[in-house]
Structure formats: C-alpha cells, structure tokens
Amino acid sequence: MIRIYHRRGAGRPIRVVWTLEELGAPYELVIMTPEEAASEEHRSRHPLSRVPVLEDSAGTAFESTGLCLHLADLHPGAGLIPDAGTHGRALVYQWALFAMTEIEPPAIESYRRREDHPELSGAAAQRARGGIDAIDDALQGKGYLVGDRFTVADVVVSEVVRIAGRIGVFESQGRMAEYLAAMKARPARERATARLA
Numbered sequence: 470m471i472r473i474y475h476r477r478g479a480g481r482p483i484r485v486v487w488t489l490e491e492l493g494a495p496y497e498l499v500i501m502t503p504e505e506a507a508s509e510e511h512r513s514r515h516p517l518s519r520v521p522v523l524e525d526s527a528g529t530a531f532e533s534t535g536l537c538l539h540l541a542d543l544h545p546g547a548g549l550i551p552d553a554g555t556h557g558r559a560l561v562y563q564w565a566l567f568a569m570t571e572i573e574p575p576a577i578e579s580y581r582r583r584e585d586h587p588e589l590s591g592a593a594a595q596r597a598r599g600g601i602d603a604i605d606d607a608l609q610g611k612g613y614l615v616g617d618r619f620t621v622a623d624v625v626v627s628e629v630v631r632i633a634g635r636i637g638v639f640e641s642q643g644r645m646a647e648y649l650a651a652m653k654a655r656p657a658r659e660r661a662t663a664r665l666a
C-alpha cells in the first residue's frame with residue numbers, strides 16, 4: 470500500500486493525491502502536524518523535512534512531480550502518461566519540468582521578496598508570468614496540454630500556476646482561467662481536496 474505524507478496546509482501534496490485519485494489507486498494519507506513534519510522521524514524520509522513524501526514497500530521517495538510521473542507509470546492503462554519514448558511522453562516531461570523550473574521558483578521568489586525587495590520581487594514575477602504565458606499559448610484551441618487528453622502534466626502545471634495565482638504573482642483570465650477552473654472541477658481533484666482537508 471502506498472502511503473503519502475502531507476502536512477496540514479501544505480500546497481504541493483495535492484499534486485500526488487490528485488494523481489492517485491485520477492488513477493483510482495488505493496493509498497493511505499498521513500497528515501502531519503508542523504511538529505511531526507519537523508521531527509527526526511520525518512527528516513529520515515526527506516532530508517529537508519518537506520512534503521509530499523511517498524512510502525511503499527520499496528522505501529521512500531520525494532519531489533511532487535517525480536512522484537506524479539512515477540505513479541502514472543505504475544498504471545500505464547489509466548492513460549495519464551503516454552508511453553515512454555514517444556513524443557507525447559517528451560511533452561509531458563517538458564511541461565511538468567517547465568512548470569517546476571520556469572514558473573514555480575520565480576513565483577515563490579517573487580512572493581518571498583515582496584516586502585524586503587520589491588524590485589527583485591517584480592522581476593521574479595515577470596519571469597514567472599513569462600512561463601505562464603507560454604503555457605497559455607500552448608493551450609490555444611486545446612483543453613489539455615499534451616494531445617487531446619488529460620495527463621499528469623495537467624496536474625503539475627495547473628497546480629503550479631494555481632499557486633502562482635494564489636500568492637498574487639498573476640491574475641488568471643480568459644483561456645487560463647477556464648483551464649484552471651476545468652482542472653479544479655475534476656471529480657478526482659475534488660476528492661483529493663476533501664482528503665487533504
């Protein structure tokens with residue numbers, strides 16, 4: 470049985486729990502207090518004491534996007550990820566890693582520096598918005614990022630962009646607002662939200 474470690478209020482574990490819900494795979498969710506997340510026990514699961522962490526009979530693993538990709542791979546029949554070696558698979562890697570490197574870090578930097586260094590914060594927000602604009606362009610005429618079906622890239626990208634919106638780095642409108650609303654309304658995401666509450 471897969472076990473996912475979450476800390477109440479943490480924004481990234483939903484990526485993994487949503488993926489599990491899309492797959493219909495059984496899992497156990499451990500919701501830790503801040504003290505439990507900071508404990509030596511949790512540090513043995515994650516060297517920086519972060520969440521999410523996945524644990525199964527083989528051991529522990531961390532990094533939300535890596536976990537989503539891994540879970541999709543465990544259930545190839547579910548169609549959440551194209552076959553390894555295909556162009557579709559390359560695009561899933563492309564967008565998931567693009568969100569994690571080109572959008573999430575500058576968005577978080579912008580939020581953290583907003584008071585002590587507004588100029589740096591503004592420049593970082595600009596970088597994050599550039600990445601979000603690229604996603605917006607890729608969604609032109611499409612409901613999903615890769616091909617014509619929902620993939621794990623949509624989980625990662627929509628959650629990263631949603632966090633950027635929540636922390637005030639950009640305001641979603643038009644196509645991006647519609648995309649985020651459609652992703653949020655997926656029954657599997659709603660179940661994930663309810664489990665994490």
Ligand SMILES: N[C@@H](CCC(=O)N[C@@H](CS)C(=O)NCC(=O)O)C(=O)O
Pocket residue numbers: 476479480481482517518519520521531532533534
């Ligand atoms: N890149 C990591 C980031 C994990 C992360 O920073 N998680 C936050 C919660 S959303 C956390 O555990 N923060 C605790 C801390 O920074 O001490 C991932 O995507 O899994």
